[in-house]
Amino acid sequence: MSDKKAPLKGNAKDQAKDAQARADMFVAAQKWSTIRLGIVEGAYVICVIALVIGAVEAVRALSGKQTDAEFILGILGGKSVSNAFGAVAGTGGLIWGHRERRMRKKVIEEKHQRIAELELLIHPDRTSAALSLGGDTLPEHR
Numbered sequence: 001m002s003d004k005k006a007p008l009k010g011n012a013k014d015q016a017k018d019a020q021a022r023a024d025m026f027v028a029a030q031k032w033s034t035i036r037l038g039i040v041e042g043a044y045v046i047c048v049i050a051l052v053i054g055a056v057e058a059v060r061a062l063s064g065k066q067t068d069a070e071f072i073l074g075i076l077g078g079k080s081v082s083n084a085f086g087a088v089a090g091t092g093g094l095i096w097g098h099r100e101r102r103m104r105k106k107v108i109e110e111k112h113q114r115i116a117e118l119e120l121l122i123h124p125d126r127t128s129a130a131l132s133l134g135g136d137t138l139p140e141h142r
Contacts, residue, residue, distance in 0.1 A: 019121045026118050108135040 112133050119126065130138055 023118050023121045105134045109133045 112135075130141060132138055
């Protein structure tokens with residue numbers, strides 16, 4: 001969606017209809033965005049479940065049998081390796097979370113003014129939530 005608004009033409013009634021149409025399009029775009037996000041997150045969950053099921057089935061297939069896999073799992077199953085894996089996974093999660101938060105705040109800052117305008121079009125009598133440009137609660141309201 002473009003940050004620039006097309007100039008409103010016509011009388012006040014036409015301008016109100018145009019503003020309402022823009023607000024409706026914005027709401028529809030937000031709903032579609034939410035649906036797409038849900039589909040992507042659902043796909044991630046399904047992939048993780050499939051990986052876990054695959055790992056469980058592999059362990060079941062190999063259980064009770066002397067294989068090279070037992071030797072490899074014995075090497076990889078040491079405490080130092082599992083601790084290192086946990087540290088890498090935890091650090092990766094922290095980095096991912098920090099980047100997601102930074103990206104969310106950036107998008108909120110970019111869209112803040114336009115969203116405020118659209119909210120006024122939909123509900124002119126509504127008061128502001130008094131959030132910062134980043135979407136955080138202001139310190140004096142905590």
